[in-house]
Amino acid sequence: MGQELMLLALAEARAMRDGVVLDVDSGNAPAYHIYQKLGFCVTFQVDYFRAPVCAG
Numbered sequence: 812m813g814q815e816l817m818l819l820a821l822a823e824a825r826a827m828r829d830g831v832v833l834d835v836d837s838g839n840a841p842a843y844h845i846y847q848k849l850g851f852c853v854t855f856q857v858d859y860f861r862a863p864v865c866a867g
Contacts, residue, residue: 814845821849 824831833851835842
């Protein structure tokens with residue numbers, strides 16, 4: 812269903828613009844896979860780091 816929704820959104824966006832840009836969390840494997848399958852490719856990547864914060 813996610814792919815079908817993206818195809819509809821892409822058709823609308825392409826009717827108004829030359830290209831489409833999106834952001835996705837690379838840890839979100841299902842979304843990442845759908846976007847790659849639809850022809851999107853990585854052009855820029857930002858890595859985020861996390862550290863635990865202890866109360867006290």
